[in-house]
Amino acid sequence: MLEHMRLHPEVQEALANKSAVVALETAVLTHGLPYPANVETLQDMTQAVRSSGAIPAVIGLLHGDVVVGLAPSEWEEMLVDAEKCSIRDLAPAILRRKNGGTTVAATAYIAHHVGIDVFATGGIGGVHRGVFETWDVSADLYAMASCPIVVVSSGAKSILDLPKTMEFLESLGIPVIGYQTRDFPGFYVASTGLRLSGTVHDVHEVAGMVYTMRDLKLPQALLLVQPGPSPVDPDFVEHLVQEALEHARAQGISGKATTPFLLDYLNRRAGEQLQKANMALLKANAALAGKVAGALHG
Numbered sequence: 299m300l301e302h303m304r305l306h307p308e309v310q311e312a313l314a315n316k317s318a319v320v321a322l323e324t325a326v327l328t329h330g331l332p333y334p335a336n337v338e339t340l341q342d343m344t345q346a347v348r349s350s351g352a353i354p355a356v357i358g359l360l361h362g363d364v365v366v367g368l369a370p371s372e373w374e375e376m377l378v379d380a381e382k383c384s385i386r387d388l389a390p391a392i393l394r395r396k397n398g399g400t401t402v403a404a405t406a407y408i409a410h411h412v413g414i415d416v417f418a419t420g421g422i423g424g425v426h427r428g429v430f431e432t433w434d435v436s437a438d439l440y441a442m443a444s445c446p447i448v449v450v451s452s453g454a455k456s457i458l459d460l461p462k463t464m465e466f467l468e469s470l471g472i473p474v475i476g477y478q479t480r481d482f483p484g485f486y487v488a489s490t491g492l493r494l495s496g497t498v499h500d501v502h503e504v505a506g507m508v509y510t511m512r513d514l515k516l517p518q519a520l521l522l523v524q525p526g527p528s529p530v531d532p533d534f535v536e537h538l539v540q541e542a543l544e545h546a547r548a549q550g551i552s553g554k555a556t557t558p559f560l561l562d563y564l565n566r567r568a569g570e571q572l573q574k575a576n577m578a579l580l581k582a583n584a585a586l587a588g589k590v591a592g593a594l595h596g
């Protein structure tokens with residue numbers, strides 16, 4: 299195990315027994331939802347994982363320790379004051395003893411490192427709109443290309459260029475499989491109209507796919523997607539995204555600040571409705587991830 303890494307005893311025991319464990323990402327909470335909704339959401343997500351029969355492992359940095367399985371008593375402290383940590387931010391944040399919300403990229407890496415094979419989030423990062431000028435492509439995509447783990451999400455938000463994100467996933471060899479859906483979901487929006495490479499009907503099919511990928515020794519993640527349970531009107535979302543992008547441009551927002559800025563703008567402008575949809579899909583993805591982990595370890 300890495301220096302500066304700490305596993306919750308419950309998680310350690312579950313891994314030793316080869317029981318079902320689900321990793322949960324925290325950048326989505328530290329940089330995607332306001333306080334105290336983020337604490338409440340984490341409560342819902344961990345509960346959903348447990349109800350599905352798996353052990354939740356909340357991953358994040360607390361005072362420079364990489365914690366796999368943050369205890370409820372540690373959540374608040376971590377969630378109110380944390381840096382956004384993608385892969386490249388990990389070492390600097392550890393050395394400065396910071397708190398950190400880990401992105402899909404960093405969480406997938408850490409989870410795989412300790413032997414967790416299923417991970418739940420809301421939406422993945424991807425290729426940003428305006429990529430020809432900014433070259434902004436999320437490290438999430440590259441991390442999923444080299445971490446064999448199941449990532450359960452509701453696709454990606456339309457703050458991104460979704461067709462290019464899908465092309466990039468294909469280039470990196472990452473299968474994008476719909477759970478009881480044929481289309482790529484757009485986070486708040488049930489369908490983006492983008493066709494998926496495959497569909498599964500139950501978690502046993504997911505497990506079968508994972509075993510086959512392991513046999514093939516493929517290094518990629520399997521990205522499992524399902525639409526959120528309380529979708530929002532697509533035109534409404536697109537209108538807000540356009541507004542958010544204009545504000546980001548006007549204020550010269552770039553780099554790792556881009557995604558949090560856009561998410562914060564949407565949250566502040568559309569308040570309740572988007573936040574409810576966001577919280578509902580995080581909970582639903584945690585529940586599905588728990589079932590997938592159960593099928594893999596049953």
Ligand code: PSU
Pocket residue numbers: 323324325326327329330384400401402403420421422423424435436437438454455485553554555557558561
């Ligand atoms: N996309 C969302 N919601 C999120 C994020 C992305 O719809 O909360 C967060 C996730 O933590 C994701 C990260 O891993 O942002 C990607 O950031 P970037 O685009 O800077 O790589």
Ligand code: MN
Pocket residue numbers: 434435436437553554556
């Ligand atoms: Mn970026």
